[in-house]
Amino acid sequence: MPRGECRGQGWWHGKFRGCGYRLTLGREAILEVLAKSEKHLSAEDIYMKIHPRHPNIGLTTIYRTLDVLSSLGMIYKLDFGDGRARYEFAEGPKGAHHHHHLVCTGCNRVVDYTDFIDEEVELLQQTEKGLGKKYNFKINNHIIQFYGLCEKCSGKK
Amino acid sequence: MPRGECRGQGWWHGKFRGCGYRLTLGREAILEVLAKSEKHLSAEDIYMKIHPRHPNIGLTTIYRTLDVLSSLGMIYKLDFGDGRARYEFAEGPKGAHHHHHLVCTGCNRVVDYTDFIDEEVELLQQTEKGLGKKYNFKINNHIIQFYGLCEKCSGKK
DNA sequence: TTGTTATTGAAAACCATTTCCATTAATAGA
DNA sequence: TCTATTAATGGAAATGGTTTTCAATAACAA
Incomplete structure (x- = not known):
């Protein structure tokens, strides 16, 4: 699955399916938070943002999903040395930003x-x-x- | 204390004292291990190397000392993403290596x-x-x- | 040598992340 | 649409590197 042929609403459907992943509520919610938000969110930041609307999505799922998204190249995992990982949306292909x-x-x-x-x-x-x-x-x-x-x-x- | 006026055996005496630190057995032992060793040692690696000769130096001291050395610029703290910090000797001034x-x-x-x-x-x-x-x-x-x-x-x- | 106080070791605490496991639900196929 | 398969989930417990606590020790200045 060559990275980078993504754009527009819901382009991630194909991205997931193409790699044998299922498209779940949690995954969409997390992607959305990262896409919209200020950058550099920690797993817990994301959890906090998602919880009001999706109180049934647990922190464990956040971590698992972040791993998946990261391995798909859809987000970047960052380390600023403060003991917790941060994540940022990979803004499409061609390093636009x-x-x-x-x-x-x-x-x-x-x-x-x-x-x-x-x-x-x-x-x-x-x-x-x-x-x-x-x-x-x-x-x-x-x-x-x-x-x-x-x-x-x-x-x- | 301008970094970099160090060289030769025991140059660290002054480095420590100058900053109000005491020169202890543990600190010397740890510095020595890092100076001599292959690079990129973890706290536990260092502990293992030191233990045979200094069985009374605990892992806690290793961590504390590494912090001190790091803040003095005598060693670098590295992160290769495997969940444990690594340390490497800062080879003197002027970025020789x-x-x-x-x-x-x-x-x-x-x-x-x-x-x-x-x-x-x-x-x-x-x-x-x-x-x-x-x-x-x-x-x-x-x-x-x-x-x-x-x-x-x-x-x- | 002595007093002050930084340093130490051991055990316990910390805390982000991972693992376990029984339950749930997304997807493919009928 | 219904059903079977199995990936995904959540809560609780475990993990594991690092830090904190605290009483005992030892480096150093005088």
Whole structure:
């Protein structure tokens, strides 16, 4: 199932079915929350958002679904070093909103930046290709993150 | 305490003292293990290596010491996504052995690569400077990691 | 040598995530 | 539409890396 032929309402029907997954209420609800929401939600954040409307969807299901969505490439699993995973909607194919993260180690605020992205992407592709060949890796993902202190936290210190 | 004026046997004495830390057996033992060892040790790895010689050093102390060393910039705390932190000795100043990591998501093998490092470092510095100014961050760290499947794991599939 | 206080070890607590297992429900086929 | 199959679910319990607690110990300054 080549990633990326998705767009429009309900495109995920095919995505699920095509991979032998069933389309359930929970899965749709979670996808919807991630698609609409501010970014970087934790499993519990998602649970909280979904619970009022779907009180019968448990946290376990959230975790399981997030794994599925993540393995389908529909969402990204992120780690900002605060001990809980965060998830963000993978905005369609072709990296339309490709960005990386700038994390404040003081207050855990996260800034999505797109500055220098073109240069980054170019270097990443080059590196990916080089490394892949040299070490015989089939590379399919990368992380770039910057850590520091935001204005507020820098002052506090 | 400006990082980086360290070299030679026992340079850490000053590093510790200068920051109000005491120099203890445990701290030296842990530093030594990290300095000598293959890279990417987990807290428990370190515990196992130290235990035969120092059976009275507990895992708790390992964790506490790793925090201290990490906050002093003497070691790096790494996350390869397998649920446990790894640590690696910060090889002196000036990024003498600056490298990044290529992680196999199949078997968790980690390759340290230095290919394209110069280009990377240049871009990183540029980005760091740009982001720092634009978002008023005092950036002091970054991560770059590639994930994929190594030859073996790629075949298995 | 002595007093102060950072450091320690062991056990318990923490807490995000996973596993278990009996129940439910999505889907394919009749 | 109805039915059988089996993936998906939820609640409770387990997991496991890391942190906290607290009384005992030991590094260091004087």
